[in-house]
Amino acid sequence: MSKRGDRLQNKGKRGSRRAAAERAASRTPAKKRKTSARADEPSWIWxxxxxxxxWGGAAAVLGAIFLAFAVGFAARSIPSFYQLKSTQNAQTILVRARDGSEIVELGPSFGEWLDFDEIPANMKNAMIAVEDxxxxxxxxxxxYRLTGAIVEGFTGDDRIGGTSTISQQLARNIFLNSNRTFDRKAREAVLAMALExxxxxxxxxxxxxxxxYFGGGAYGVDSASRTFFSHPATDLSVAEASIIAGLVKAPSRYSPTADVNAAVARARTVLRLMREQGYITERQASVNVDTVELKEQVGQNSVRYFTDWALPQLDILLPETFAPIxxxxxxxxxxxxxxxxSIESNTPNGSQGALVSMDRDGAILALVGGTDYVETNFNRATAAMRQPGSSWKLFVYLAALEAGYTPDDRVVDTPVTIDGWSPRNSNGRNIGETNLRSAFAYSVNTVAAQLGNEVGFGTVASMARRFGISSPVSTFPSMxxxxxxxRLIEMTRAFATVSAKGEGIEPYGITKVSTADGELLYERxxxxxxxxxxxxxxxxxxxLLQTAVQTGTGRAAQIGRPVAGKTGTTSSNKDGWFVGFSSGITTGVWMGRDDAQPVSGLQGGRAxxxxxxxxxxxxVKDRAVEQFDTELNLPEWRLEPDDEYLFGDPDDYYFIDEDGNLIEPGQRDPSNNPFDIEGELRDPPVDQGQIDTPTVDAPPAVSEDFLERATGGALPGDRERQPGQNRERSPAPQEQSSATVPEGVRIIRPRRAAEEQALAN
Structure with missing residues (x-):
């Protein structure tokens, strides 16, 4: 057979075999085919x-290389050990009382730096046992801890915490913030390895x-030991070390000054961990931490109201410095x-109270801005703006006294209306005629309104400004x-000025400032x-103020020695005030609600x-009893108003002769002057009678109405009398003249400011 035939024959055989295989496969059950397919899967997964x-290995290698470079770079950028020792993050301020005793330390306190060998072993072991x-x-x-952090992150727990080693915590404290995010944790881990x-x-x-940080402003074990136990960290006992070590987890929660029971419970946990890890014996672990003597925290709560007011003044008093002071x-x-x-025990429930007390020179002796600083640090003594009520009458009566009134002057308590405003007394009644002293003591509103209207509301506002009121003051009648x-501190300052016998004072709280080394930076x-x-x-x-306490609305303020003060109550009992002084100490008290809602029964004369x-x-228990000086030594112009302006050179005054002619200063004939420079008569005529003056038949230069206004009152006698007839001025009420004024001679004196204000109103 030819070759070609052979190829055809072979091809036919292969086709027959393929066809036979396909027919066999078509007759194979599906289950067997699937089993055959699974046999090929292991090779694919592999x-x-x-x-x-x-790829993962390669990525890990690259990541390790990157991490190594990151850690190495971070390690090179980290300051040296000695540089880290000397760094301090912020200024520390030690505040001392007037006797030099320490009352509070603000800002971070680092204490003394202790070398590794100086730190007690129990302190180091306690920290390692509980933290790492x-x-x-x-x-x-x-x-282990890092894996836990990753799991927490993937499970949706926002708190990625409790996993940091001591090295990580140190890295965070020095270089990072406290944000609990993956990014920050990653950087923290890199820095921790760099530190290692x-x-x-x-x-x-x-x-x-x-x-x-151990809480209470204390950074480092020595500062914590001094803050909580009043001794250096080198003297820490096992129990004290366990308390300090337990603070790191939550300084505010476990602070012994905030919650002793929580601090003790946490300390027992630390002792148990130390025992389990072999750092202490069973006997040491059973120590009674309840017996640990903590440092007494003197006035830590309310003192902060004072420091919040006083310490910002350092920005003005001192040059810029970050050194501990x-x-x-x-x-x-x-x-x-x-x-x-006194504030905690007398403030009505649901209300707030504040108190400011200052010495006669303005030194703040005590300052309370609320019932609880931890609950609210709003300073009601120095920042709250509230209506002072009748305590404001201090300025009304000051203006009236300066304008010529005396405590014994008669006034009338009667209904009044001023520019459409009709004030009413708190009891709704009017008592009629009384004196100024009683009107003030019983806080009669209608009399205060009349006085303010008479002297001028602007005059009252000006008086308040003179006494240190810097807040805006209206001049409406209701003022x-x-x-x-x-502010309470403003009203207290005003009353303290009265206590200081009229000398203006400036409240202050800082006497001197020095560095921790004793260098004087400021002295008042x-x-x-x-x-x-x-x-x-x-x-x-x-x-007036003394009478208000003795017999008036402020009787509850009596303390067994002379006290002067004034109550204040606003409408609907929203505010209650009492401000007064005794033995050189002036104290102001305010009570009310922050939302200005009424407080049942709140009156200035009560709480x-x-x-x-x-x-x-x-x-005042250690101060001498001081009697008030209430004797009115009135000036001569108050006792003899007509002669007030005769003091000095007589040629400085205008005179009107008997015919009404105006004689300008310096134009009189000195030889006819009957007065000496001090307002006394020269040697009078022998008969002590009237001085004859020539009669000039000439028409008067001015009208009778002008003369009445110029001389301050109606002229006696018949208004129809002829020109040239002698006139004699009758003295004004309550005025007495110590000198005899020549007949026919008038003096026009400048009107006092109070009189001008009264005329203007």
Missing amino acids: RWTKRVVL KRYYSHFGIDP WKFSKEQILELYLNKV EVWTTLDVGMQRAATA VLGSSEV EKPRTNVIVADYVVAGITD PARAFAAYMRYA
Whole structure:
């Protein structure tokens, strides 16, 4: 057979075999075919597994290389150990009371730096036991804890915490913030490994124990030991070390000054972990941490109201500095405690109370801005704006006394209407005629309104400004009853000015500032005295204020020694005030609600006056009893108004002769002057009679109405009398003249400001 034939024959055989195989396959069951397909799968999975392993391994190698570069770069950029030791994150301020005792330390406190060998072993072991039990075996991150963090992240737990090693915590404290995110955790891990790369375990632990935050402003074990136990960390006992170590997890929650029970429970957990890890014996673990003596925290709560007011003034008093400083203040620790207790025990439920107490020179002795600083740090003593009510009448009566009134002057309590405003007394009644002293003591509103209208509302506002009121003051008629909002510290300052016999004072709380090394940075200088009002005005208002406490609305403020003060109550009992002074100490008390809602039964003469008395009994106990000077030594112009303007050179005054002719200053004939320079008569005629003056038959230069206005009153006698007839002026009521004025001679004196204001109104 030819070759071609052979090929055809072979091809035919192959086709027959293929066809036979296809027919056999078509007759094979489906189940057998699937079994055959599965037999090929292992080879496919194996191929992809090898690929994942290879690529994953390569990625891991690249990641390790990248991590190594990142850690190495971070390690090179980390400051040296000695640089880290010297870094301090913020300024610390130690605040001292007026006697030099420490009352509070603000800002981070780092205490003394302790080398690794100086830190007690129990302190180091306690920290490792509770924070990082595998500290000496890991390389900066703990794989077990890191895995837990990753799992927490994938399971949706927002809190990726409780997984950091001591190295990570140190990295976070020095270089990072506390945001709990994967990005921050990754950077934290890199920095932790960099720290392990660059420093030894002992150096890392030394840095950590000297820099970690333990609460109460304390950074580092030495500061924590001094803050909570009043001794350096080198003297820490096992129990004290367990308390400090337990603070790191939650400084505010486990602080012994905030919650002793929580701190003790946490300390027991630390002792148990130390025992389980072999750091202490069973006997040491059973120590009673309840017996640990904690440092007494003096007035930590309410003192912060004072420091919040005083310390911002350092920005003005000092040059810019970040060095630790010590601030000596005017605060009296005992008075601060008494002030806090008086506010807490007398403030009505649901209300707030505030107190400011200052010495006669303006030094703040106690300051309470609320019933609880932790609950709310809003300072109601220095920041809250509230209506002062009748305590504002201080300025109304000061203006009236300066304008010529005396405490014994008669006034009338009667219904009045001023520019459409009709004030009413609190009891709804009017008592008729009374004196100024009683009207003030019983806080008669209608009399205050009349006085304000007479002297001028602008004059009252000006008086308030003179006494240190810097808040906006309206000049509407209702302002005389305290409608303008003020701060408690302003009103206290005004009353303290009265206590200081009219000398203006400036409230202050800082006496000196020095560095921790003793370098003096600031010392307060005594300011120049500035007299605000005359002595007789101070005596008059002191008389009124004393009467208000003795027999008036402020009787609840009596303390067994002379007290002068004034109550204040606003409409619907929204605010209650009492401000007063005794033995050189002035104290103001305010009570009310922050939302300005009415408080049932709140009146200035009740709870505020009682709080004032409770505090002042303690405040003045070591001071001498001082009687008030209420004797009115009126100036001569007040006693003899007509002669007031005769003092000085007589040629300085205008004169009107008997015919009404106006004689200008310097134009009189000195030889005819019957007065000496001091207002006394020269040698009078022998008969002591009237001085004859020539009669000139000439028409008067001015009308009779003008003469009446110029001389201050109606002229006696017949208005129809002829020109040239002698006239004699009758003295004004309550005026007495010590000199005899020549007949026919008139004096036009400048009208006092109060009179001008009265005429204008």
